Amino acid sequence: MTRKYSAVTAVAVALAVALTAGCGRDSAGGDDEARSVADGPATGEITVWAMGTEGEKLGAFAQRFMAENPDARVNVTPVPWDAAHQKIASAIAAKQTPDLSMIGTTWQGEFAGTGALDPTPTDLIAPDAFFPGAWDTTVVNDTAYGVPWYVETRVLYYRKDLAAAAGFPTGPTNWDELKAMAKAIQASGAQWGINLQPGKTGSWQTVLPFAWSNGANIADDNGYTFDSPEMTEALAYFQSYFTERLAPTELAEGALEPAFVRGEIGAFVSGPWHVGLLNEQGGPDFADKFAVVPMPAKKSATSFIGGSNLAVFKDAKNRDGAWKFIEWLSRPEIQVQWYADSAALPAVRAAWQDDSLSGDANLKVFGDQLADAKAPPTFPTWEQVAAAFDIEVEKLAKSGEDPATVARTVQDRAASIGTGN
Amino acid sequence: MTAVDVKSAAAAPRKVGDRPAKRPPRWRRAVTGWAFATPFTALFLVFMALPVVASLAMSVTDLRSTDLRNPLAVNFVGLDNYARLFGDELFVRSAVNTLVFVVVGVPLTMVLALAAASALNSGLIRFRALFRVGFYLPVVTSIVAIAVVWRFLLDPEAGLVNNLLRLVGVDGPAWLGDTSTALPSLIVMAAWRNFGFLMVIFLAGLQGIPQHLYEAATLDGAGRWQQFRNVTMPLLRPTLLFGAVVTGIGFLQVFEEPFVMTQGGPLSSTLSVSYHIYNQFGFGNYGYAAAASYVLFVAIVALSVLQFRLLGERD
Numbered sequence: 185m186t187r188k189y190s191a192v193t194a195v196a197v198a199l200a201v202a203l204t205a206g207c208g209r210d211s212a213g214g215d216d217e218a219r220s221v222a223d224g225p226a227t228g229e230i231t232v233w234a235m236g237t238e239g240e241k242l243g244a245f246a247q248r249f250m251a252e253n254p255d256a257r258v259n260v261t262p263v264p265w266d267a268a269h270q271k272i273a274s275a276i277a278a279k280q281t282p283d284l285s286m287i288g289t290t291w292q293g294e295f296a297g298t299g300a301l302d303p304t305p306t307d308l309i310a311p312d313a314f315f316p317g318a319w320d321t322t323v324v325n326d327t328a329y330g331v332p333w334y335v336e337t338r339v340l341y342y343r344k345d346l347a348a349a350a351g352f353p354t355g356p357t358n359w360d361e362l363k364a365m366a367k368a369i370q371a372s373g374a375q376w377g378i379n380l381q382p383g384k385t386g387s388w389q390t391v392l393p394f395a396w397s398n399g400a401n402i403a404d405d406n407g408y409t410f411d412s413p414e415m416t417e418a419l420a421y422f423q424s425y426f427t428e429r430l431a432p433t434e435l436a437e438g439a440l441e442p443a444f445v446r447g448e449i450g451a452f453v454s455g456p457w458h459v460g461l462l463n464e465q466g467g468p469d470f471a472d473k474f475a476v477v478p479m480p481a482k483k484s485a486t487s488f489i490g491g492s493n494l495a496v497f498k499d500a501k502n503r504d505g506a507w508k509f510i511e512w513l514s515r516p517e518i519q520v521q522w523y524a525d526s527a528a529l530p531a532v533r534a535a536w537q538d539d540s541l542s543g544d545a546n547l548k549v550f551g552d553q554l555a556d557a558k559a560p561p562t563f564p565t566w567e568q569v570a571a572a573f574d575i576e577v578e579k580l581a582k583s584g585e586d587p588a589t590v591a592r593t594v595q596d597r598a599a600s601i602g603t604g605n
Numbered sequence: 606m607t608a609v610d611v612k613s614a615a616a617a618p619r620k621v622g623d624r625p626a627k628r629p630p631r632w633r634r635a636v637t638g639w640a641f642a643t644p645f646t647a648l649f650l651v652f653m654a655l656p657v658v659a660s661l662a663m664s665v666t667d668l669r670s671t672d673l674r675n676p677l678a679v680n681f682v683g684l685d686n687y688a689r690l691f692g693d694e695l696f697v698r699s700a701v702n703t704l705v706f707v708v709v710g711v712p713l714t715m716v717l718a719l720a721a722a723s724a725l726n727s728g729l730i731r732f733r734a735l736f737r738v739g740f741y742l743p744v745v746t747s748i749v750a751i752a753v754v755w756r757f758l759l760d761p762e763a764g765l766v767n768n769l770l771r772l773v774g775v776d777g778p779a780w781l782g783d784t785s786t787a788l789p790s791l792i793v794m795a796a797w798r799n800f801g802f803l804m805v806i807f808l809a810g811l812q813g814i815p816q817h818l819y820e821a822a823t824l825d826g827a828g829r830w831q832q833f834r835n836v837t838m839p840l841l842r843p844t845l846l847f848g849a850v851v852t853g854i855g856f857l858q859v860f861e862e863p864f865v866m867t868q869g870g871p872l873s874s875t876l877s878v879s880y881h882i883y884n885q886f887g888f889g890n891y892g893y894a895a896a897a898s899y900v901l902f903v904a905i906v907a908l909s910v911l912q913f914r915l916l917g918e919r920d
Contacts, residue, residue: 300673384868571884
């Protein structure tokens, strides 16, 4: 018995010693210097992880890169989105990373914070080629740790026929018009004037565009700044759609599209994937019945920018090859070809000059909106703060919480969570 | 342990040389024994003991996902994580939700299971095998399939439940969308999903009660209810204890139901402790989440002890 206990004690003591003596975080922040990449074509094997549709299609697409760089071999591993965060985190912990990986924009702060990502060699890849909001998602503590690959943003979808009958044939342009249109559409028989996500995961992507458009800033270099008069005003405006019963507080999953097709909902805020969804559900004629416009303006018409970045790991075996592959993927003509293959919107601005993008009326709206779109701060704790924000948004929409209280509560939560830097 | 055995081994051979060695010496038997046990011991230490000890150590540090590359370069924070837990509004909320889930859900499941088992055992019901399969089916069905079906049932507009209520003139609530009905809905669903398993256990327990006790009770003039109270219940107590402990552990760790049905909403009214822990791990707060896991572990131990006290053997 005693021997057994002494063994346990020994392990515990060893651990305690390891924890107290061997540990303690170095206070020095990772001031990484970007190293440049050697000239010449890429060589050797380049291992890539990519998620979703991109993961499925990139392997075949990379054949074109290998044709230009005969000594290089690109090896793409598709990773399901659900498993991706965990897989990348485990790879970082085990120092067994691929050379580069696709990374969700909101993960950038966390993974860069581990010190696992290689700073972007900006002499190879020029920051101003990209949408500024997209480039910002790669920048953590003033250093870029990746390159935007594709983007998405939020715009306003509306029913052309209902809006025309309500007196807004080309859609609303500012907050007052949006409110008036929602009211008029509801008055003429639609069940709901508009749908705005009333809380739950990701609702911040609908709410923050209103806050940004009203001049609110949710973070500065030192931390989160949710509690501002501009934020409160935007939250009050958002809440008014629920208190005036213009928007539903409860909409079952998958109920939005059929209701919009039937004309029971006049408008909603969403991303580019809804164009395809609506065409699929509405049938061939429905494409004429809806349109998109940029987010309605207040002080500005700023939307949310999301998408995915590409990042190279410090533990990469073929760092130079990886950056060369990313540089190739960032060329405007390659971005256009990639759009044709995967329907992912290009992050490179010059790619939008191409007819396949600028020729489509809906896409043009997305292109315009991307020029004025913001990303949330790249603090490692952003996902947690966003979840807290979603909870408060739900209170705002469903239980009539005071907007000023919501702004203050979110700020308290965010302050206690901290930036994680 | 082994260190001590090796020491005695050094002294052993001389003694053994004196007399004919019939049995191998003690140290050799120990070595042989450990050799046979090595595969298990090694696996146990590496895959069970080490993670448990590591997670306990983790819970007294501020380990976050940004420390992944240098997991030892973290600060020791003592019981800070535990103290913070009880000031965390969401954790307290999830603890209350979980408590309600257990306090209402466990008895409800046991009563349902006992009723079904008694009915099947008494021969009241024809097609007994069919019912047995029917009641057990939810236990072996995937939670995802169950969630889809229940979401249809509970849909405020098109759902079967509200349509039936409408027939009798009642306007049913949005079951999963209303903060006051979401948790009760999940409790009913969990009870429905789990009682089949307990029913099978209880049925076995009921069939283990000797028939002659019932005959004696009948001769003494005991009615059905009296027989149930004075013969069935006391003899079924060990089975009930098992059922209560197993169900209690399962319900304290409730995760799947809110995860697939409500994602913890509306307004966190169905957030459970396990779900909160899952979220915290997802946010990368490894130290904090580990501390929450240990609080849940202590709660499970406490509940089990309580159940043993209440339902266990009495001298």
